[in-house]
Amino acid sequence: MDAIVKKLTPEAARPSRAEAEDAVRTLLRWAGEDVDREGLLDTPKRVAKAYAELFSGYQTSVEDALGTTFEEVGGYNDIVLVRDIPFFSHCEHHMLPVIGKAHVAYLPAGRVLGLSKIARVVDIFARRLQTQETMTAQIAEAIDTNLKPRGVAVMVDAEHMCMAMRGIQKSGSTTLTTTFTGEFKDNASEQVRFMTMVRGR
Numbered sequence: 001m002d003a004i005v006k007k008l009t010p011e012a013a014r015p016s017r018a019e020a021e022d023a024v025r026t027l028l029r030w031a032g033e034d035v036d037r038e039g040l041l042d043t044p045k046r047v048a049k050a051y052a053e054l055f056s057g058y059q060t061s062v063e064d065a066l067g068t069t070f071e072e073v074g075g076y077n078d079i080v081l082v083r084d085i086p087f088f089s090h091c092e093h094h095m096l097p098v099i100g101k102a103h104v105a106y107l108p109a110g111r112v113l114g115l116s117k118i119a120r121v122v123d124i125f126a127r128r129l130q131t132q133e134t135m136t137a138q139i140a141e142a143i144d145t146n147l148k149p150r151g152v153a154v155m156v157d158a159e160h161m162c163m164a165m166r167g168i169q170k171s172g173s174t175t176l177t178t179t180f181t182g183e184f185k186d187n188a189s190e191q192v193r194f195m196t197m198v199r200g201r
């Protein structure tokens with residue numbers, strides 16, 4: 001999966017920071033701005049710096065983030081759910097913000113992940129351009145591949161600014177997507193337990 005991203009963005013073909021700043025100047029001029037006015041002089045630099053952070057998922061490897069797993073010595077083998085993981089992403093269609101929460105669970109098969117690693121995986125994919133559906137599936141696939149648990153369940157609940165700030169202009173509406181693998185996919189009662197735990201307070 002990461003190999004695909006690297007193929008799309010080979011380091012040698014990556015534009016320089018100066019080229020990125022020039023692109024920002026072009027967009028500002030296209031929007032009708034005077035790029036030489038004092039308030040905008042450092043804006044291209046700031047935007048490029050912000051993009052480096054907002055799209056840092058391209059520079060981060062899922063395998064590295066999930067590399068460390070621990071043997072579960074106490075015999076725990078039930079659902080591990082990390083819920084309400086907040087994220088900021090951008091849709092691949094308009095490059096406008098997608099703001100939401102991810103709920104990620106797995107059924108261990110002898111090994112467990114550091115809890116923070118689950119949030120790291122969410123951030124890696126959130127910081128790449130894609131659809132919400134793809135992001136949901138990729139989080140599940142990454143945990144499945146690297147941890148090899150009995151099953152993974154991922155739910156993403158997000159508001160898309162491309163639907164709120166422009167176009168149809170429906171703010172407050174959120175989109176829910178789910179991906180289930182293994183025992184979560186095969187067993188409807190495991191899905192229900194996941195949903196109940198996500199909702200329970």
Ligand SMILES: Nc1nc2c(ncn2[C@@H]2O[C@H](COP(=O)(O)OP(=O)(O)OP(=O)(O)O)[C@@H](O)[C@H]2O)c(=O)[nH]1
Pocket residue numbers: 091092093094130131132133160162163167168
């Ligand atoms: N399925 C899906 N659609 C998305 C996601 N993010 C944005 N979109 C949609 O992508 C679609 C792009 O549609 P287009 O008709 O090509 O673009 P557009 O003219 O800007 O569309 P409008 O938003 O309807 O004005 C829109 O319907 C968006 O709501 C996502 O994560 N998943």
